[in-house]
Amino acid sequence: MVKVNFVLSTSYDQPIGGYKIVYQYANWLVKQGFEVAICYCYAPNEPKAYAAIKRGIDTKFLKFSKRKSEVTWFPLNNSIKSFFNCVFPGDIPDADIVFATAARTAPLVYSLPKSKGRKFYFIQNYEAEGFGNKKGFAEKTYNLGMTNIVISNELREKVLESGAGNPKYLPNFYNHNEFYLEKPIEGRRNVVCLLNHVQETKRTKFGLEILREVKKSIPDLEVQLFGAYDPMEKLETWINFTKNANSIQLRKEIYGSSKIYMLPSVLEGWVLTGMEAMASGAAVVASRIGGIVDYANDTNSILIEPDNKTNFVNEVIKLLKNDDQRIAVATKGNEDVKQYIIDKSGERLIKIINGEI
Secondary structure (H helix, E strand, C coil), rough: CCEEEEEEEECCCCCCCHHHHHHHHHHHHHCCCCCCEEEEEEECCCCCCHHHHHHHHHHHHCCCCCCCCCCCCCCCCCEEEEEEECCCCCCCCCCCCECCHHHHHHHHHHHHHHCEEEEEEEEEECCHHCCCCCCHHHHHCCCCCCCCEECCCCHHHHHHCCCCCCECCCCCCCCCCCCCCCCCCCCCCCCCEEECCCCCCCCHHHHHHHHHHHHHHHHCCCCEEEEECCCCCCCCCEEEEEEEECCCHHHHHHHHCEEEEECCCCCCCCCCCHHHHHHHHCCCEECCCCCCCCCCCCCHHHEECCHHHHHHHHHHHHHCHHHHHHHHHHHHHHHHHHCCHHHHHHHHHHHCCCCCC
């Protein structure tokens, strides 16, 4: 039985898109007969001795970091072994394959002995300064010599620009059992949904500014705001917030009840929420950036230059007022996104592991 380890950053037991993809691959690989473990790092970028002392004080005495030693928001297969707060190579089990899953985990995985497995680097976003990393750090991780895997064509270009070799391409997917057209695209109220996130590149504040402008022309506008973090500003009564929405809430009450899902981000690896919204019948209005354009185009979405606030406002208003256009865009998006399934991506992942791609 082939043993696979995924090395993740710290666990706070909160929904994170990149973690969700890893968890879904982990469950899928178990079904294919692999033995899977997931290891969570404790301060991977800090000196190991310091991290170990900090870990001891944190986990045994003060508990100051809010780190969790469980995963409650995603149903992991019971056979998957989880190792929390890893600092030393000995904290990570031996395996045949080991995956770094973020820039901060890449140096740790690179330093592991051969007994931990052949090394792959699953690159899910361009983790530059916006992620709290120093300039050039992400590029250095691409050049460590592991087998680089990217989820979007823009990330492929980032890897090539860093001087590293051509990475393997592994497009994302969504769970078709969780997200599908439950409510008709036709007949929806003037509802727009938006992700609430503390990461500045997601631009929640900018999105709310746009929607407040839209409200002036669409008096009955309602907003469904959702996310794992509390709102950073006071919300009007026409903006409803759902914290840690589960897939049923997202499918029925948020994406599935909205005419539009707005994505004003400036940086994305691959926007899982965009696919989920399309699958649930919402028309996507998004920034024209890498990570979105791998599946979104000018027929199945409305794509806008990231900083053009006026265009965002006008296009949202136009789509809310023109039902024929909205239905056409949402219907095309709903059809196009159906090709992104885990079986297809999982089979490609196995080929990458086996050196067939």
